[in-house]
Amino acid sequence: MGNEAELVRLFFKFFCKKKRLGILFLLVLGNFTYSQERIKINETTWIYEIPKGFEISSRGLEDKIQSGEDYLERTSEHKTSKNDVILLSLVKKDSSDINRILVSYKDNENIRILSLQSYAKKLRAFFEKNTGDDIGQSQTSVEVAELYIGDILFYCITKKVILPENGYTYYSQYHVSEIDEKEFSIVAIYDNKVDSLLIKRFIMNSKFQ
Numbered sequence: 755m756g757n758e759a760e761l762v763r764l765f766f767k768f769f770c771k772k773k774r775l776g777i778l779f780l781l782v783l784g785n786f787t788y789s790q791e792r793i794k795i796n797e798t799t800w801i802y803e804i805p806k807g808f809e810i811s812s813r814g815l816e817d818k819i820q821s822g823e824d825y826l827e828r829t830s831e832h833k834t835s836k837n838d839v840i841l842l843s844l845v846k847k848d849s850s851d852i853n854r855i856l857v858s859y860k861d862n863e864n865i866r867i868l869s870l871q872s873y874a875k876k877l878r879a880f881f882e883k884n885t886g887d888d889i890g891q892s893q894t895s896v897e898v899a900e901l902y903i904g905d906i907l908f909y910c911i912t913k914k915v916i917l918p919e920n921g922y923t924y925y926s927q928y929h930v931s932e933i934d935e936k937e938f939s940i941v942a943i944y945d946n947k948v949d950s951l952l953i954k955r956f957i958m959n960s961k962f963q
Contacts, residue, residue, distance in 0.1 A: 793841050795859060796934035800841070801961040805952040808844040808855070846949055852924065853949040855956065859936040870932055874898050874909035877928065881913050892917050904962045906931050908940075925950065929957060 793800045804810070838860040846853035864873050878898045893916040901908055908931040916923045924945040931938050940957055944950045 795841075795936060795938065798934050799963050800857075800938075801963065802842075802857075802956065803959060804844060805855075805956045807847055807949075807952065808853075808956075809847050811843055811845040853944045853946070853953075854942070855953060856941040857939070858941075859933070859938045862932050862935055862937045865932045865937055870907070870909065870930070874911060874930060877911050877930070881911060901929075903929070903931070903958060903960050906933065906962050933962065 790801055790803050793802075838858055840856065840858045842855070842857040844855040864876075868876060875898065878896055881896045882894075895914045897912050897914075899910045899912070901910055908929045911928045911930070913926045914923065915926070922945070924943060926943045927941065929940040929942075940960075942953045942957070944953055
């Protein structure tokens with residue numbers, strides 16, 4: 755689709771908060787097996803498996819994060835973190851960045867001040883208020899749900915965007931929790947059922963030990 759790149763830019767504009775990141779795990783790989791991988795957060799180890807058809811990629815990430823910082827400085831009431839760390843960035847091989855996963859952690863100041871539940875509600879209100887009108891005439895809905903990934907409570911904020919002019923729909927999701935006194939998040943964007951199932955399996959099969 756012609757405006758996929760713009761949709762992804764706007765998506766990261768909502769969810770990415772800082773341009774200077776400690777990038778721990780952004781390697782562009784040609785070939786790899788889909789075995790379980792492990793990343794140490796602090797005391798906790800995150801165990802995951804890369805979805806079939808996805809690859810590790812950082813292409814265009816700095817520009818997206820820069821636009822995210824600029825936007826949030828103008829619109830957000832939340833405090834922005836100074837120590838964001840990207841753990842993993844995945845993109846579907848055959849799509850123009852529209853089907854993507856981003857996993858990161860940052861300081862937990864907002865959760866510590868508000869509580870995890872109240873923070874999730876604040877995020878929902880933020881996304882409802884800032885619906886991305888600059889992408890044209892769109893129909894947007896935002897929902898928040900509670901779920902467990904492994905044994906850890908997460909809140910999932912899901913935004914559905916419909917572009918009536920061309921019958922195009924995409925979803926963006928922000929899964930947030932507190933792990934090892936960090937705000938741990940899994941961000942996903944997708945526009946088709948196949949990739950939504952792959953992404954859901956990736957998230958729900960994650961383990962924390």
